[in-house]
Amino acid sequence: MGAVLVECLSCRRRYGLDDIESSRYFLPSMICYQCYGQWQQKPQRESCFGKDRPPLGLDPTSPDCQACPDRLPCMAVLGYYVQLPRWQSFCSRFERHLAQALANVEGVPPSIVILPSKANDRLRLLNLYVWSLRYAVTVEFLLRVLLDKYRNVRQPSNGFATLGVRAATLCGVKSRQWVEDVVAKAYPNGENHLAYRSAMIMRLAGMPRISGDILQSYGTAMERYRQRYYQCAERYYRPWRGNPWRVL
Numbered sequence: 001m002g003a004v005l006v007e008c009l010s011c012r013r014r015y016g017l018d019d020i021e022s023s024r025y026f027l028p029s030m031i032c033y034q035c036y037g038q039w040q041q042k043p044q045r046e047s048c049f050g051k052d053r054p055p056l057g058l059d060p061t062s063p064d065c066q067a068c069p070d071r072l073p074c075m076a077v078l079g080y081y082v083q084l085p086r087w088q089s090f091c092s093r094f095e096r097h098l099a100q101a102l103a104n105v106e107g108v109p110p111s112i113v114i115l116p117s118k119a120n121d122r123l124r125l126l127n128l129y130v131w132s133l134r135y136a137v138t139v140e141f142l143l144r145v146l147l148d149k150y151r152n153v154r155q156p157s158n159g160f161a162t163l164g165v166r167a168a169t170l171c172g173v174k175s176r177q178w179v180e181d182v183v184a185k186a187y188p189n190g191e192n193h194l195a196y197r198s199a200m201i202m203r204l205a206g207m208p209r210i211s212g213d214i215l216q217s218y219g220t221a222m223e224r225y226r227q228r229y230y231q232c233a234e235r236y237y238r239p240w241r242g243n244p245w246r247v248l
């Protein structure tokens with residue numbers, strides 16, 4: 001068995017490269033096959049994952065299925081042909097985001113940021129992405145919290161900006177517990193999750209864009225936004241994970 005590197009967003013079990021390559025862990029959603037299996041067993045009104053019966057079953061052309069974070073794995077288990085991203089390209093995409101976040105934290109240009117290049121470490125760093133989703137905080141917030149925690153053991157780097165800590169330490173279970181404590185103190189009433197939820201609603205409903213005669217445009221834009229919001233809210237009735245309109 002290979003090293004366990006990146007944790008499931010839902011059950012927190014960790015998975016390795018061979019699990020990703022054999023579809024026991026899905027990078028597009030950061031969720032493991034074991035969790036998906038349980039969701040597929042649940043009744044349709046609790047989870048629409050992996051169901052093909054109408055009216056709540058998978059419909060790849062519907063807007064609610066397109067907004068669902070589990071769309072690709074759902075299609076895969078139902079036998080559709082889906083092209084899952086290769087782990088290298090998935091990591092590269094996240095690393096661009098991470099490099100920018102590290103540059104912001106250190107106050108340096110992103111061009112001098114150097115991130116770990118070994119496969120295992122690249123996958124370990126994806127835990128920062130998992131945590132940013134689970135705790136509804138930015139990667140920059142996580143870096144500030146963790147780099148501050150490890151400030152006494154960070155290795156200096158000449159002329160470059162690096163993490164200065166091993167990826168295994170930075171993304172280990174102790175770091176996760178630390179992040180959980182800090183998030184619980186920083187957002188005692190779950191403000192982070194509320195902000196995440198409303199940002200998602202804004203994105204799905206479409207934000208009004210204003211130009212020209214401000215008052216008139218504002219009225220028209222808000223009216224359009226209101227109509228779209230209610231249309232969307234009516235449409236998004238499927239029980240997909242993270243559906244911001246759905247109240248359980």
Ligand SMILES: [Zn+2]
Pocket residue numbers: 008009010011012013031032033034035036
């Ligand atoms: Zn899982």
